[in-house]
Amino acid sequence: MEVITKINEMRTKVFSVKDSKKSIGFVPTMGALHGGHISLIRSAKRENDVLVVSVYLNPAQFDNKDDLDEYPRQLNEDIELIRKEEADVVFAPGTEEMYPDGFCSYVTQDKLTDTLCGRVRPGHFKGVTTVITKLFNIVKPDRAYFGQKDYQQNAVIKRLVGDLNMDVNIQVCPTVREEDGLALSSRNKRLNPDERRSALCIYGALLKARAMFASNITDAKEIIEEMTAMIKNTEHTKIDYISIVNDYTLEDLSSINEKALVAVAVWVGNTRLIDNTILE
Amino acid sequence: MEVITKINEMRTKVFSVKDSKKSIGFVPTMGALHGGHISLIRSAKRENDVLVVSVYLNPAQFDNKDDLDEYPRQLNEDIELIRKEEADVVFAPGTEEMYPDGFCSYVTQDKLTDTLCGRVRPGHFKGVTTVITKLFNIVKPDRAYFGQKDYQQNAVIKRLVGDLNMDVNIQVCPTVREEDGLALSSRNKRLNPDERRSALCIYGALLKARAMFASNITDAKEIIEEMTAMIKNTEHTKIDYISIVNDYTLEDLSSINEKALVAVAVWVGNTRLIDNTILE
Numbered sequence: 001m002e003v004i005t006k007i008n009e010m011r012t013k014v015f016s017v018k019d020s021k022k023s024i025g026f027v028p029t030m031g032a033l034h035g036g037h038i039s040l041i042r043s044a045k046r047e048n049d050v051l052v053v054s055v056y057l058n059p060a061q062f063d064n065k066d067d068l069d070e071y072p073r074q075l076n077e078d079i080e081l082i083r084k085e086e087a088d089v090v091f092a093p094g095t096e097e098m099y100p101d102g103f104c105s106y107v108t109q110d111k112l113t114d115t116l117c118g119r120v121r122p123g124h125f126k127g128v129t130t131v132i133t134k135l136f137n138i139v140k141p142d143r144a145y146f147g148q149k150d151y152q153q154n155a156v157i158k159r160l161v162g163d164l165n166m167d168v169n170i171q172v173c174p175t176v177r178e179e180d181g182l183a184l185s186s187r188n189k190r191l192n193p194d195e196r197r198s199a200l201c202i203y204g205a206l207l208k209a210r211a212m213f214a215s216n217i218t219d220a221k222e223i224i225e226e227m228t229a230m231i232k233n234t235e236h237t238k239i240d241y242i243s244i245v246n247d248y249t250l251e252d253l254s255s256i257n258e259k260a261l262v263a264v265a266v267w268v269g270n271t272r273l274i275d276n277t278i279l280e
Numbered sequence: 281m282e283v284i285t286k287i288n289e290m291r292t293k294v295f296s297v298k299d300s301k302k303s304i305g306f307v308p309t310m311g312a313l314h315g316g317h318i319s320l321i322r323s324a325k326r327e328n329d330v331l332v333v334s335v336y337l338n339p340a341q342f343d344n345k346d347d348l349d350e351y352p353r354q355l356n357e358d359i360e361l362i363r364k365e366e367a368d369v370v371f372a373p374g375t376e377e378m379y380p381d382g383f384c385s386y387v388t389q390d391k392l393t394d395t396l397c398g399r400v401r402p403g404h405f406k407g408v409t410t411v412i413t414k415l416f417n418i419v420k421p422d423r424a425y426f427g428q429k430d431y432q433q434n435a436v437i438k439r440l441v442g443d444l445n446m447d448v449n450i451q452v453c454p455t456v457r458e459e460d461g462l463a464l465s466s467r468n469k470r471l472n473p474d475e476r477r478s479a480l481c482i483y484g485a486l487l488k489a490r491a492m493f494a495s496n497i498t499d500a501k502e503i504i505e506e507m508t509a510m511i512k513n514t515e516h517t518k519i520d521y522i523s524i525v526n527d528y529t530l531e532d533l534s535s536i537n538e539k540a541l542v543a544v545a546v547w548v549g550n551t552r553l554i555d556n557t558i559l560e
Contacts, residue, residue, distance in 0.1 A: 007445060102529075104391040105409070105443035111384040129385070130444075137445040163385035164410075165287060165417040249382075 001083050003090045022049035026141030031055040032072035032186035033081050036176040040145040041085045053082045054091040061127025107133045115250050116152045149175040149183050151276045183275045195269040201234040206277045209262045213279045218256040220244040240265035281363050283370045294420050302329035306421030311335040312352040312466035313361050316456040320425040321365045333362045334371040341407030387413045395530050396432045429455040429463050431556045463555045475549040481514040486557045489542045493559045498536040500524040520545035
């Protein structure tokens with residue numbers, strides 16, 4: 001496995017892969033790998049000739065400096081995890097490589113980024129769309145893999161790829177959960193044992209929404225009220241948003257007569273967690 | 281020569297060219313071709329295996345609806361001109377193809393777009409960077425050709441390509457001029473004979489700047505004052521800007537001790553014309 005830190009070396013590698021007509025599967029990560037990432041890496045490994053995993057903690061997508069400072073960093077451990085999955089390349093550029101002095105070009109999106117996490121994390125999605133455009137241009141993947149937990153991010157990236165005519169197939173893989181249902185996230189490491197117990201209410205609220213919908217309750221307000229009560233009754237939590245939206249436009253739904261995304265963001269102590277489920 | 285109007289057909293063509301390891305030279309135009317475009321097309325033809333010329337009047341880069349409405353349109357004539365140059369493909373998509381309903385992703389730039397034409401044409405460069413990103417992603421050229429007349433646009437595009445890690449070599453070719461010195465532009469067609477005579481003062485002012493610099497005058501203000509006087513003394517003109525800036529950062533210079541761009545935008549009647557020269 002090669003560990004590449006320079007964009008030009010990555011390009012050279014990509015050109016040689018393309019020359020040999022092999023397909024490239026790509027998993028972009030911010031490091032601090034967990035089972036969710038591993039499941040993406042395994043899908044990419046299975047479905048492509050060459051597997052590239054990037055590890056780059058992109059400062060541009062952090063709207064909150066504390067969140068960036070506290071984000072777990074473990075590059076050497078990540079590289080060993082990726083090596084076990086028999087990846088071909090780890091691409092781990094530094095920030096001076098990705099955003100050199102004088103950098104001034106950005107990719108932005110409206111509509112899909114005005115809602116849900118975009119409402120409370122200004123600049124976050126601009127950071128995501130810019131770095132993903134750069135990484136796609138450098139790695140030139142045939143397929144790129146993302147987890148369903150980041151539903152809005154994936155919707156934004158899919159639209160980006162379509163709008164800007166990029167040749168990348170976006171593969172969204174199911175959210176991987178702990179046995180008790182908590183969605184895997186690099187941020188889970190920050191939870192103390194009490195908070196870890198409290199965090200479970202997020203998945204509980206999503207299950208509640210599924211159960212209500214299964215018993216023919218389609219009024220979004222009613223479902224959101226039940227979810228809100230469940231989470232509010234749990235210690236250490238503060239709701240950021242609970243929304244039920246059209247799964248494609250991400251616009252609020254009052255009644256669930258079409259495929260709907262139930263998306264939740266909750267602070268548990270000082271850690272903000274997100275999760276979602278689809279109702280259809 | 282193929283005339284392609286659909287993005288998917290263009291992609292298929294591009295993939296077959298790439299498969300045969302041929303290089304692609306690309307000249308993006310808004311149509312209304314003149315000798316300046318032809319010189320770009322000939323350079324691209326000479327330096328590449330396959331020549332693609334696009335004709336797309338991009339509404340997103342017009343800040344002024346009248347300017348868009350009055351921009352000359354002559355697709356069939358353009359296609360015949362391109363055919364004579366033995367291009368392989370004309371790519372002429374419609375706007376519903378380039379900006380379908382729900383389109384919401386844009387490429388933006390700061391710094392380089394805040395000055396010169398960016399100051400007076402809000403949104404113009406966002407339209408340029410977005411459409412160029414799309415066209416580059418669709419056509420995947422090895423080299424793309426632009427005329428020096430659009431100096432700021434070219435600086436913006438070069439920075440864009442670097443910042444977003446696109447694999448396109450940007451070739452800037454000299455401005456082509458009428459015998460009397462007026463820079464060729466699709467907008468020249470709108471000038472009446474009186475205005476056409478007046479328009480010459482733009483090139484005259486640039487020659488004046490060159491002459492002053494050649495006689496060791498390096499004070500930007502002094503040069504700009506002379507140029508301003510020359511243009512103000514010409515009927516039908518209104519100065520938009522006359523600037524002397526660093527050729528890379530496009531920041532104003534007070535004294536010309538480094539490579540400098542002298543850039544001019546002047547209204548002649550109802551037509552806005554730009555031109556420039558480099559001092560070094």
